[in-house]
Amino acid sequence: MKKKVVLVQDNKDILDIMDQVLEEEGFDVTASLTTEPIEKIDEIEPDLVIVDDHIKGKKKGSEVIKALKSDPETEDVSAVLTSTSNNLPQQAEDCNADDYIEKPFDIDHMVDVVKKNV
Numbered sequence: 215m216k217k218k219v220v221l222v223q224d225n226k227d228i229l230d231i232m233d234q235v236l237e238e239e240g241f242d243v244t245a246s247l248t249t250e251p252i253e254k255i256d257e258i259e260p261d262l263v264i265v266d267d268h269i270k271g272k273k274k275g276s277e278v279i280k281a282l283k284s285d286p287e288t289e290d291v292s293a294v295l296t297s298t299s300n301n302l303p304q305q306a307e308d309c310n311a312d313d314y315i316e317k318p319f320d321i322d323h324m325v326d327v328v329k330k331n332v
Contacts, residue, residue, distance in 0.1 A: 216240060216241060216242040217240075217241050217242065217261040217262070217332040218241070218242045218243075218244070218258060218259065218260040218261050218262075219236055219241045219242070219243050219244070219260060219261065219262045219263070219264065219328065219332070220243075220244045220246075220251045220252065220255070220258060220260040220262070220263040220264070221233060221236070221243055221244065221245045221246070221263075221264045222245075222246050222247075222248070222249055222251065222252065222263070222264065222265045222266060222269055222275070222278075223245075223247065223264075223266045223269070223296070224247065224266045224268045224269050224270060225266075226247060228266075228317070229245050229246075229247060230245075231321075232245070232264070232324065233245040235321055235324070235325060236325070236328060239325055239328070239329075241328070241332070244258055244260070247269075247270065248269070248270065248271060249265075249269060249271050249273065249278055252265070252278055252282070255282070255288055255291070256287070260291060261291070261292065261332045262291070262292040262293070262294065262328060262331050262332045263279070263282065263291055263292070263293050263294070264293075264294045264296060264315070264328070265278050265279055265293065265294070265295060265296070266295075266296045266297060267295055267296070267297035267299060267302075267305065268297065268298075275295055275296070275297070276295055276305050276306075276308065276309040276311070277309070279293040279295055279309045279310065279311050280308075280309040280310060283309070283310035283311075284310075292312045292313075292331040292332060293310075293311045293312055294311060294312060294313045294314060294315060294327060294328070294331060295309065295311040295313075295314045295315075296314065296315045296316075296317055296319070297314070297316070297317060298316070298317045298318075302314050302316050312331050313327050313330065313331050314327075315327050
């Protein structure tokens, strides 16, 4: 059974690259430029969510992850924060993310982080 990944990024090119790589690695990916899939998390039931901190919308990615981690229904879903921020390790820790991927990222590193957290 394929592991499910919800992927939310602010940049279509990066979203497409990550989606393609993860699909090739055998993951079932739900990719989006908005947080819409996060709102349907009960239906999708992902093993992992990857959220960019600078997504378009009302909340930052770190706030989305913090909300997931503070809800008993979704606290067990692994969450990875991505960003170009210099302060990403601290931001990831502050929002209780399980891991983080700094941008620009190395494809192999991104795959390793995903595999480690699903």
